[in-house]
Amino acid sequence: MPDNWSFVAAAYGLAAIVFLGYWRRLGRKEREITALRADRGSHQPSRTGHPRPDAASRAPLP
């Protein structure tokens, strides 16, 4: 029977694509959650109920 190396390469290549794809998906989800947390943290309402402006975006005093 011929060796059919192309089938072996296809099987291992496909598995590599699936596993790497899943690994990247987990990484993307982690980054999304980190961004969501950061976004929520920067939009915490102040005690007066008004949104607290970001320190960097505040205009300097005259």
Place this chain on the structure above:
Amino acid sequence: MVKVLGWLAVVGIAAGLTMGSAVAPREVTQGNVQRIMYLHVPAVWVAYLAFIVGFVASVVYLARRRDTADRLAHAACEVGTVFLGVNIATGAIWGKPTWGTWWTWDARLTSVAVVFVMFLAYLLLRQAVEDPERGARYAAVLGIVAALNIPLVHFSVYWWRTLHQPPSLLKPGTSAMPPSILAALLINFAALALLGAYFIARRARVLAAEAEALA
């Protein structure tokens, strides 16, 4: 801990690839295409293990309503579905040169396809139900029912006449497999089991962070 599992999986995969491609001998009847076995068989074993973890976690969730059990069940069933998908795809690729067909509706292939579709339905159900508590409850029931089909898949080759060969290892009695092939198979299984454990741990951590962020 999760990172350590990930690095152990990388080392294991490197060892498994070396064993499967260079150390294990060329199989006499099938030739080198038989090397697909070192990926195809461990992938289904890891899928079975993940579904068993999902089954136990689902039972625990239904009994005690612990969110950690629900997240573990979700992660294990998702990772099990990924590994089962790899098993089915690599089986089709192996089937073409050896059987002359990518797919046939024999008992083993049909039963494994049914389990795969059931776990896809499990993942869809998770997305479809808006109330998280109800979604978790429905998913736990479906996860248990789907996992109960695993013995059907395993024993299908004994109960019906199939094109698929019977198991060489997970059977009563001693294995007729040569030691070098058996070693390569077991090392690849260890590597994929580490990869599966890494994926499950990381996915469960993502689910916990997601729940915390959305609370």
